[in-house]
Each structure stands twice: as C-alpha cells, then as structure tokens.
Amino acid sequence: MSHIFSLIKKDLLLELRQQYSFYGLLLYGAATLFLLFMAIESPEAHVWNGLFWITQLFICINAVAKAFLQESRGRMLYYFTLNHPTHFILAKLFYNGILMLVMSAISLLFFLVLMGNPIDKMGAFIGMVFLGGFSLSLVFGFLAAIAARAQQNAAVMAILGFPVIIPQVVLLMRLSSTAFSPLVNVPVSTILLLLALDALVILLAVILFPFLWKD
Amino acid sequence: MKKHWWKILTVLLLVYTFIAGLLGPVPRLPLLQETIRNLYFHVCMWFAMMILFMVSVVHSIRYLNTLKPELDRAARLYAGTGILFGLLGYGTGAIWASFTWADPNIPILDSFSTIARDPKLIGAAVALLVYAAYMILRDSINDIDKRARISAVYNIFAFVLLFPAIWILPRVLPSLHPGNDGNPALDVKNDISADMRMVFYPAVLGWTLLGVWITQLKIRLQVLVDKKLGL
Secondary structure (H helix, E strand, C coil): CHHHHHHHHHHHHHHHHCHHHHHHHHHHHHHHHHHHHHHCCCCCHHHHHHHHHHHHHHHHHHHHHHHHHCCCHHHHHHHHHHCCHHHHHHHHHHHHHHHHHHHHHHHHHHHHHHHCCCCCCHHHHHHHHHHHHHHHHHHHHHHHHHHHHCCCCHHHHHHHHHHHHHHHHHHHHHHHHHHHCCCCCCCHHHHHHHHHHHHHHHHHHHHHHHHHHCC | CHHHHHHHHHHHHHHHHHHHHHHCCCCCCCCCHHHHHHHHHHHHHHHHHHHHHHHHHHHHHHHHHHCCHHHHHHHHHHHHHHHHHHHHHHHHHHHHHHHHCCCCCCCHHHHHHHHCCCHHHHHHHHHHHHHHHHHHHHHHCCCHHHHHHHHHHHHHHHHHHHHHHHHHHHHHCCCCCCCCCCCCCCCHHHHCCHHHHHHHHHHHHHHHHHHHHHHHHHHHHHHHHHHHCCC
16 A cells, blocks of 8 residues: 555656646646637537536546656666556556546636536536546556557557547436436436446456556 | 368358248338348347457457467457457448338438437447457557557457446437347347247357358468468
8 A cells, every 4th residue: 555655656746846747738628628618609508518528538638648658668667676566557547536636626617617607516516527537537547558558659548548438428428417407316326337437447457457567 | 070060050050041031920010020130130240249259358368368379369350350240230230220210211321320329329339449449559569479468458458348338328328229128239038029039049140150250260361371471
C-alpha cells in the first residue's frame, strides 16, 4: 500500500513541477468548450448532456494519455527494477482517476458558465460526473498502458478505446439524463452496474498488466 | 480420412441447411412471413461469430500462459474469421430488418439510421469495431513477441468488457429485436417452432464448423508464409 501511495505522490509531484501539461489540458478543455459555445446557442437538455459526455471523453483521452506516454523507455525500465507491476498499474490508475476528477469538476464548471444550466438535480449530476470521469479514466488508463507498450501515440489509444467505451458512455448518458428532469428518479441499479464495471476494469488491469510489463 | 470427418459433416450440414431451410415448413407469422427463413442464416452468423471470438480469446489466454507463437497466430486468424461472420450477420440482419421493422418500400439506406439505433445492433457494431481495433493494434507493432503479447492482452481486455455490454445494453435500452427479456438475441426454446429448431441447431453447427475450417486453412497458409520468411 505504501508503494502505491509513494508512486501516486511521485506523479503528483511531477505534475506540480511540470505544470505546463496541466494547463495545457485546461486550455484544451476551455478551447473545446468555447468552440461549442460558438457553434451552439443554449442547447436543449439532451443535447447538453450528449455534448458534455463527448467533451469529457476527449478531455479524458488527453489527460490519461500522458500518464504512460510521457514515461521514456529508460525510466520504465527503472520502475521495472523498483516496483511490483500490480502496484505500478494501481498507482497509475488511481492517479489518473484523481486527475480526471479534477478535470471533470473544472469542465462541469465551464459548461455551466458557457452553455447554461438545464440541470434539475444538481447534486446527483455532480456525483454522476465524478463517477463517469473516474470510470472513463480507468478504461483509458489501461489502454494508455497498451498504447505506450506498442510505442504508439494517443491516436491509437482513441482507436482502441472508443469501441470499448461505447457501452459505458451510453449507460452514463442515460443515467445522467435522469438528472435533467424533476419527474424521473435516478436509477440506482445503473450506478451499481457502472461501479461493477469499474471493479472489473481494475481487476483486469491488475491481472493483465504484468504481461504487458515484461519485455 | 479419420481427421476429415468433420469437414464432410460441415458440407452435409450446410447442404441440409439450405435445402430444409428454404423448403421446410415454417410458421406463418404476421410481418415475418417467409423472411423467417433468414433465421437459419442471420442468427447462425452471430452464433458462429461469438464462438469464433471466444476461441480467439481462449487462444490469447493460452498464449499468455505458454508464449507459444502458434497460439498467437491462431488467436489472430480466429478473430479475422469472426469479423467476416460478423459482417455477414450485420448485413443479413440489416436487410431483414429493413423488410420487417421498416417500411419495405423505403430503400434500406434511408431506414438504416433508425434501425442501427437498436441496442442489439449497437452491441454488434461495437463488437466489430473492437476486433477491427485489435487487428490495427496487432499490425502496427513490428516486434513479433511484443506484438503477440500486447495484442493478446488487448484481446482479453476488450472481450471481457465487450460481453457485459452485449448482455446489459439490450436490457437498458428499448428494442424491436426478439428476445427482450433477458436473452440477448432470441430465446431458442420459446421463440421458434419445433420444425424450425430441427433446422436451426444443425445450421448453427454447420456454419460454426465452416468458420473453423476456413480458419484452419488460413492458419496452414500463414504457417507456410511464416516459414518462408524464416520465422
């Protein structure tokens, strides 16, 4: 556990010392949103919902891609000598999760400011945004590991990830659409389903990452 | 001869499928009418695809355990044949749906965007996209060992995430496709008549065996190609 914690701490420190990448991400999100703001004037609730999740998807790919792609070959070898692969992947996944939670909060704020606020149950929607951001970051975190090992860029990550993520995004969109209407209750079963999928992804990552790791 | 009995069986089963499938008795159902015979082709394509993808993923798991290159080769080629059957299943399904769910007088391309929203078609499209991505990932890596290991990992990861999607999405979203309560495609015991089951089961077996046969030939060809390259 302390290994995982120190790996997360290392990533956080790196993030704080190389702030340009975080600001780059922020700028990416802001620019995307401004483009949407220019394209569409005060969208209806279901359009708002769709745009929001698509934006989250792209922000997530950019946020998570660098977690593995920034590590050079030599540094990966260095980690290899120091860490257990399970600790390493768990640390990366949780770090990505934290990063994505921060980015989700920021992009939600931008969305509310620029695109209007059609949300009825704000508390529930914020919870769904965090759950969704975390779920997306888990799947893309593992795919980033695959893409990095294949010495590919973020574009390949998107190719690998989009088909796999479709079901989760569909579930998330349906779940979050309930937050827009005062008449519909939030379905708890869908939330549990998404949590179960997250657990499945973590389990798969822990099982499969050791095979990716060794060369 | 001893080794080839299943190929003879494949031919016999498929000949039976075509003859009994096109001439045999079928129930007269509103809307479906004679198109119900497509069941012996469309549904069997999906069964064959699922089975071939499962075989592919089993080979990938075995590859990660043993690191034998022939297992990786088999995983790749079974997935390729699975994609072929998937495309055929998608095509037969889309044509079928355009005559039964949509107005048959409207060209298929116009009604397709409505049909493709059906959750079973989403699941099918996702499965095909995932395996297309697998092929691209696999062919983008030059180092042979690395290619085998990374693509095996992706194969397993995608398969495990794909299947909940195929079982879950149809229950969450509304659908016109048969088999809404629980079963992802159709309930063989209740949805089709006894006459049809007599053709359906052999047809599934026949098409699946054909898929295996095609893959076996592709594997043998690939072995020769690899040998020529000195691998």
